[in-house]
Amino acid sequence: MSADTDTGALLIHGLGGTQYDLGAMHKVLKRAGVETHALTLPGHGATPEDLIGVRAESWLDAVTAKYREVAGRHDTLHVMGMCLGGLLAVELCKRENHRKGRLVSLAAPVFIDGWSTPWYRGLRHLVYRIPGLAAGMRVEEEEPYGLKNELVRSIVKAKFERGENFHYRWVPLSCVQEVDRLRGWVMRGLDAIACPTLIMHAHEDELTSARSARFLRDGIADSRLVLLDNSYHMICVDNDRDRVAAEVLSFMDRAAEAPQPSRLQSLDGEDAQRLLTAYRESLRAGEFETLFPLFADNVVWTEEGDSPLSGVYRGKSALIDLFSRLMDYSRNTLRILEVGAPELRGRAFAMPLRFQVQDGPGLQESGATHTLRLRANVITRVNSVADDPPRADALWRRLAAASLRHSAS
Template sequence: MTDSPRSAVGALLIHGLGGTQYDLGLMHKVLRRAGVDTHALTLPGHGSAPEDLLNVTAEDWLDAVQRKYRELRPLYPTLHVMGMCMGSLLAIEVAKRERHRDGTLVALASPVFIDGWSTPWYRALRYLVYRLPALARRMKVEEAEPYGIKNELVRSIVKAKFERNDNFHYRWVPLYCIQQVDRLRGWVKQNLADVHCPTLVVHAREDELTSLHSARFLDAQLGTRDKKLVVLENSYHMVCVDNDRDQVAQCVLEHFGIDPALAKPRRRSTAEPAESGLND
């Protein structure tokens, strides 16, 4: 059940594959400081064990996000929709199917194409394995360094969390699950001209999972005239927790029409590490 609105502005934030709201770093906190009500959901098959993804389809993820969107839409004159990685694909598809106009869309590190520098040359062979459903269900796609993070300190925090088996991100996902993401990517590529809300696309030049081709494709195909592409120069895939996280937050706030000064955190000493959202 959704809490009563505290603001006239709401935002639905959608995490990525195998992840949690940690994927979005401090975005919830930043937006709340600026007076935006933030809302999240745990996508089907997430928040428990990777094996639970074996019973989930792309339709299940999309249905869950649409239900949440429809729950929130009557509560706010302005509702923004933002997603990270697979969550950005879901955000785009919901904006398209729901004819979202009373708010904006933010697509962070959208994997429209899986063609980043760390993806293996044989990645296209997965389509052959999809023809053998039993094998696709048994095969695991492991999380490995650099974990989508260029910042060495933040990467070490993530590695330690994996070693402790912290419940912040799955250590692996079934290949079957990647097949569902591929189906979602196919939907997103279609009818992008039907997206008419103001849209911000953020992508790292060095994203190891998905190259700038994805961001440029969205920028070219989206139907809205009010769109902006921001290319980050010092991050990998996980843009909300990496070196450019402050720039990401500032761009999102400005896209929402909010003065970034309203979301400034408390002052910290020089000896205190910068917030990444992974220690909260």
């Protein structure tokens, strides 16, 4: 059976967001043999001002059109949504009488009652009654950005500060009004949903409590609820992201990509090459959060030299501390400029890189070599040595001191 007639999945992003909201779900599903489809919701992908005047009907019309466009290509089509996308996925499956596949609702805010929402949140309904006022009011995206993982949170903060267009920094209150209208639709007629449904939500979701997930479970006959213990709202990129992916694959009757044999690989080995390529690409893109699945749980990272960064970091949790320091000391200006091809050195691989940071009024470039050891298709050791150790040590001492002064001011 061809890929065009087998299994597909429609993935719907969240409010103010992009497909980044869904983390690695596209990649995970594709590796499991599921063709994924996505869309950019009306008002998204450019500037927050574009959301002013967008109606909930426009979002629902867009996902309905995309659903109808791709449904004929597959024997099985699953529907998955995150946050606003979760609400839209539920309402889509209800209105389209979706029976061609399954429904996955991720952190859908049926109720906006999470622990970080202010006590006066209910007053927004009074503002809605004053013509034009809600359109001129902003709801800012603030820490913790839906993330319990401190490293991913610091990376997201840096992306916001650099102005990257992966998620809006704010949305107009009038847009939240449209979410409220959509929530009202979702609450009605859940018993009409005919497809098997997986509902995932974090106990500690700061935007919407687990009450939302339980409401969906109680209203949808053929549903299963999974509550997560170590994440905030953005469950596809937070600490529970691997469990989210595993639950989705299991629910869709799909196996994860088969693990490769546990053996030390040479550079010519396909698995070693894949691992090294992933490491290079993550560094090049500055997407440090995507490095973590590449490391062994007991990874040892040695940062040579005599600077505030120097030392031995044991385990993934220690690496969070290292990368958080890198972001803090550089005040989120760290840029990887170049990552060279790996060179086999005995039983390890050496990879040169160059980076740039803001140092006072100017930019400083520096270089280092990462020497990696691999086992069982993960990175077990990293040794990082600066090209010019005295100069690099002095640079990081200056940056650490400046960061401390900035924090104290």
